[in-house]
Amino acid sequence: MESFTPRLVRTGGAPLYRQLYAYIVREITAGTLAAGERLPSKRRLAADLQVSVSTVETAYQMLAAEGYVQARARSGFTVCRIERLAAPERPVPALPAEAPDPHGRWRYDFATGSVDTALFPFKTWARLQRETLTAHPELLNHGPRQGDMALRAAIAKHLHAYRGVVCAPEQVVVGAGIEYLVGLLARLFSESMFAVENPGYARTARVLQNNGVRTVFVPVDEHGMQVDALAQSGAQLAYVTPSHQFPTGATMPVARRTALLRWAREAPERYVIEDDYDSEFRYDTRPIPSLQGLDGAGRVIYVSTFSKSVAPSMRIGYMVLPVPLLQRYREEYSLYSSTVSRFEQQILCRFLEEGHFARHLNRLRGAYRARRDALLEALYEAFGRNGVTVRGSHTGLHLLATLPGGKTEAQLMQAAAECGVHVNGLSSYYMEHPETCPPATVVLGFSELDEADLRAAVALLKTAWR
Amino acid sequence: MESFTPRLVRTGGAPLYRQLYAYIVREITAGTLAAGERLPSKRRLAADLQVSVSTVETAYQMLAAEGYVQARARSGFTVCRIERLAAPERPVPALPAEAPDPHGRWRYDFATGSVDTALFPFKTWARLQRETLTAHPELLNHGPRQGDMALRAAIAKHLHAYRGVVCAPEQVVVGAGIEYLVGLLARLFSESMFAVENPGYARTARVLQNNGVRTVFVPVDEHGMQVDALAQSGAQLAYVTPSHQFPTGATMPVARRTALLRWAREAPERYVIEDDYDSEFRYDTRPIPSLQGLDGAGRVIYVSTFSKSVAPSMRIGYMVLPVPLLQRYREEYSLYSSTVSRFEQQILCRFLEEGHFARHLNRLRGAYRARRDALLEALYEAFGRNGVTVRGSHTGLHLLATLPGGKTEAQLMQAAAECGVHVNGLSSYYMEHPETCPPATVVLGFSELDEADLRAAVALLKTAWR
Numbered sequence: 001m002e003s004f005t006p007r008l009v010r011t012g013g014a015p016l017y018r019q020l021y022a023y024i025v026r027e028i029t030a031g032t033l034a035a036g037e038r039l040p041s042k043r044r045l046a047a048d049l050q051v052s053v054s055t056v057e058t059a060y061q062m063l064a065a066e067g068y069v070q071a072r073a074r075s076g077f078t079v080c081r082i083e084r085l086a087a088p089e090r091p092v093p094a095l096p097a098e099a100p101d102p103h104g105r106w107r108y109d110f111a112t113g114s115v116d117t118a119l120f121p122f123k124t125w126a127r128l129q130r131e132t133l134t135a136h137p138e139l140l141n142h143g144p145r146q147g148d149m150a151l152r153a154a155i156a157k158h159l160h161a162y163r164g165v166v167c168a169p170e171q172v173v174v175g176a177g178i179e180y181l182v183g184l185l186a187r188l189f190s191e192s193m194f195a196v197e198n199p200g201y202a203r204t205a206r207v208l209q210n211n212g213v214r215t216v217f218v219p220v221d222e223h224g225m226q227v228d229a230l231a232q233s234g235a236q237l238a239y240v241t242p243s244h245q246f247p248t249g250a251t252m253p254v255a256r257r258t259a260l261l262r263w264a265r266e267a268p269e270r271y272v273i274e275d276d277y278d279s280e281f282r283y284d285t286r287p288i289p290s291l292q293g294l295d296g297a298g299r300v301i302y303v304s305t306f307s308k309s310v311a312p313s314m315r316i317g318y319m320v321l322p323v324p325l326l327q328r329y330r331e332e333y334s335l336y337s338s339t340v341s342r343f344e345q346q347i348l349c350r351f352l353e354e355g356h357f358a359r360h361l362n363r364l365r366g367a368y369r370a371r372r373d374a375l376l377e378a379l380y381e382a383f384g385r386n387g388v389t390v391r392g393s394h395t396g397l398h399l400l401a402t403l404p405g406g407k408t409e410a411q412l413m414q415a416a417a418e419c420g421v422h423v424n425g426l427s428s429y430y431m432e433h434p435e436t437c438p439p440a441t442v443v444l445g446f447s448e449l450d451e452a453d454l455r456a457a458v459a460l461l462k463t464a465w466r
Numbered sequence: 467m468e469s470f471t472p473r474l475v476r477t478g479g480a481p482l483y484r485q486l487y488a489y490i491v492r493e494i495t496a497g498t499l500a501a502g503e504r505l506p507s508k509r510r511l512a513a514d515l516q517v518s519v520s521t522v523e524t525a526y527q528m529l530a531a532e533g534y535v536q537a538r539a540r541s542g543f544t545v546c547r548i549e550r551l552a553a554p555e556r557p558v559p560a561l562p563a564e565a566p567d568p569h570g571r572w573r574y575d576f577a578t579g580s581v582d583t584a585l586f587p588f589k590t591w592a593r594l595q596r597e598t599l600t601a602h603p604e605l606l607n608h609g610p611r612q613g614d615m616a617l618r619a620a621i622a623k624h625l626h627a628y629r630g631v632v633c634a635p636e637q638v639v640v641g642a643g644i645e646y647l648v649g650l651l652a653r654l655f656s657e658s659m660f661a662v663e664n665p666g667y668a669r670t671a672r673v674l675q676n677n678g679v680r681t682v683f684v685p686v687d688e689h690g691m692q693v694d695a696l697a698q699s700g701a702q703l704a705y706v707t708p709s710h711q712f713p714t715g716a717t718m719p720v721a722r723r724t725a726l727l728r729w730a731r732e733a734p735e736r737y738v739i740e741d742d743y744d745s746e747f748r749y750d751t752r753p754i755p756s757l758q759g760l761d762g763a764g765r766v767i768y769v770s771t772f773s774k775s776v777a778p779s780m781r782i783g784y785m786v787l788p789v790p791l792l793q794r795y796r797e798e799y800s801l802y803s804s805t806v807s808r809f810e811q812q813i814l815c816r817f818l819e820e821g822h823f824a825r826h827l828n829r830l831r832g833a834y835r836a837r838r839d840a841l842l843e844a845l846y847e848a849f850g851r852n853g854v855t856v857r858g859s860h861t862g863l864h865l866l867a868t869l870p871g872g873k874t875e876a877q878l879m880q881a882a883a884e885c886g887v888h889v890n891g892l893s894s895y896y897m898e899h900p901e902t903c904p905p906a907t908v909v910l911g912f913s914e915l916d917e918a919d920l921r922a923a924v925a926l927l928k929t930a931w932r
Contacts, residue, residue: 066755087762117603117606133591134588143779211677335669335672
């Protein structure tokens with residue numbers, strides 16, 4: 001090839017070397033420039049195109065770096081053999097639309113899972129954030145895969161004082177949310193079957209199934225997961241929410257807890273996974289100590305999160321592994337990195353260590369108790385003591401309300417929706433046997449709505465459900 | 467039971483209600499208080515113990531809440547039936563020690579994977595952090611599971627400008643590191659076989675295997691993964707690092723890229739996973755455009771991270787899914803939450819949008835180029851142009867050095883270690899066929915050491931390897 005005749009845009013276009021590069025790439029991929037052909041010498045081409053030699057040089061170097069041409073000693077650059085890619089056979093389909101943000105669709109939303117952002121300790125958090133970033137540049141590099149030791153020690157101390165959990169910091173694994181941690185557990189027990197609560201939290205079953213393990217649904221009664229049914233299910237692991245069963249609100253009494261631990265001890269490789277859901281928010285008595293603290297035989301895996309107690313968007317969960325599992329966990333995951341930002345780990349660590357967390361929890365508990373009280377009062381006022389039955393209100397951020405007035409669950413939801421109020425029916429949490437669901441029962445989350453909102457929302461429900 | 471005789475510590479002990487509660491729990495679990503027995507009346511016990519009625523009331527409420535006793539109308543509290551848990555049969559084993567922090571063990575560490583924290587843009591980051599926390603309380607609640615749309619749009623724009631990636635923000639999935647994202651991909655292709663590079667990054671293979679998919683190692687030559695061997699392997703997915711193969715440093719030329727894309731098109735459900743490792747740091751020419759940009763048929767899944775370009779501890783990775791996979795991804799993971807803190811997402815988003823990232827990358831590239839130059843100069847000065855062969859130094863934060871002086875790889879590592887210098891041998895990155903590894907070759911990462919350190923470390927190596 002003696003020379004090229006690209007049309008170069010001299011003003012306002014891309015840099016000249018890029019235009020020249022792009023021109024030659026097109027010539028090669030179109031086959032006009034065949035494999036083995038020599039590119040014109042740099043000086044010659046520069047003179048022909050009236051550009052500088054370094055412009056040609058840069059374009060040629062790019063082509064060589066990408067493998068379109070190769071430099072040969074004393075013979076300049078020659079074109080490489082590149083097979084042409086035909087046009088794709090099938091056109092790429094259109095982009096599927098993304099699910100819209102559910103926020104703002106309702107006047108009042110009795111959803112579970114959100115928190116009132118006004119209760120967040122902005123000032124303290126901002127100070128800790130500022131101090132951490134400047135004081136600890138070493139936190140920019142990778143930390144221990146189970147999480148920073150100082151945070152794990154602060155978590156172990158908190159768990160001991162508030163939840164009766166007995167563990168060393170070495171047993172704590174910090175991760176980006178409970179879903180992530182449950183995924184890790186699934187792989188530790190990939191040959192086992194996991195029992196999950198029915199009704200329950202659909203996500204847990206889905207995460208386990210996505211991670212390739214078998215799941216079986218075990219029915220829940222007013223004391224939580226039924227241990228007789230669990231024993232018959234053939235499962236080796238039982239995933240339970242004993243502090244405040246989701247969604248029924250049941251607190252597992254000590255007799256059931258003991259029966260569950262006894263089940264776990266009856267065979268090797270049986271474990272209870274205690275998801276300590278909503279345990280921070282117990283209003284009428286002291287919190288119930290954890291199942292893990294009753295255990296003593298290394299058969300309970302404790303999992304929890306700061307989602308409700310700090311912020312859902314913070315993505316810091318943790319689990320406490322029994323010592324017999326720790327070695328296996330470390331071997332399986334020896335190459336993994338932590339999934340949580342070390343800055344946020346360190347901020348949370350100081351938040352715990354300096355007592356802010358305990359104070360914040362007290363404040364949250366007071367605020368949410370006032371909301372629960374307002375909701376209960378409004379419900380009884382609107383429907384009468386005999387017109388509504390409430391369950392699961394001692395603990396947590398939601399309760400169950402049964403309306404025996406003759407409307408079905410679907411009718412209750414529909415009528416509420418027509419008034420701009422979102423409530424979930426209890427049956428939607430049944431993964432199987434929805435026919436066993438108590439009738440006319442809705443799940444009312446009260447974490448996102450303040451007292452005035454709750455009263456206004458119940459007034460709308462009164463109209464809707466009359 | 468007429469009354470109790472607990473020993474109550476009146477000063478300096480736990481609150482009286484807790485002592486009373488703990489005493490009764492012990493009596494019940496020891497069997498001294500049998501199922502069905504009635505607790506003494508509150509007034510009677512309070513008088514006997516000379517404590518207030520509310521102290522007894524609180525203890526009884528705790529017992530009732532936990533299910534040790536139950537309240538019966540007009541007959542006070544009776545003890546529940548609770549089966550005793552025997553002492554565990556086998557004692558819980560001792561806590562295994564945690565792996566020590568590798569930092570600080572060496573005078574000079576040619577590790578790959580760390581960064582120099584002094585290069586972090588502390589001032590800008592602190593400002594964005596401060597502004598984000600106070601201005602956006604809504605970021606405390608859950609965001610979109612693929613990541614916040616503003617961040618995904620900023621990533622898509624950056625990728626288009628700097629990497630030639632063609633995508634819409636809807637195709638971007640943000641997650642807590644590449645390992646996490648690869649785990650999600652594994653579940654999307656749970657029946658498929660994944661080809662991974664040999665030598666390569668052991669962690670990728672391990673994450674895939676942990677997620678239950680089959681892997682096969684495919685050899686790498688000076689152009690990257692060998693497509694002939696890939697075609698014979700039976701794999702449906704090929705995980706490659708075309709910008710700067712880890713660890714060989716090879717940049718995949720366009721002919722190999724085309725062959726790889728052609729392989730993917732030859733059968734349905736074949737994909738190339740492009741891990742754009744180290745692409746930010748190309749020193750001698752412009753960056754090589756991504757494989758994804760060459761594709762056009764929706765057969766490339768692009769994955770990358772801000773680990774090297776912002777900070778390893780920040781845990782923000784992302785992938786770009788081809789449109790045909792997007793729908794499947796959304797169905798499979800419809801219940802999942804994002805694994806990345808929304809505050810850090812938002813800070814990173816502004817860092818990108820406001821041009822800080824592009825400036826920061828330029829600064830990093832300059833700093834790391836100076837280090838690479840210093841390392842090359844020191845190596846050539848110490849060992850002579852014929853005494854060391856360097857590969858993979860055009861891009862990235864590590865290079866390969868072969869020392870043909872007669873020492874084996876193990877001897878080179880050992881001699882360096884005796885001088886306090888840590889270098890990895892190339893053979894440690896071979897997952898199979900280590901006998902095909904070039905002899906006497908070490909991997910030198912230069913991101914953690916500045917120019918003076920690099921010169922000093924090479925001086926030690928000169929003594930060690932003479």
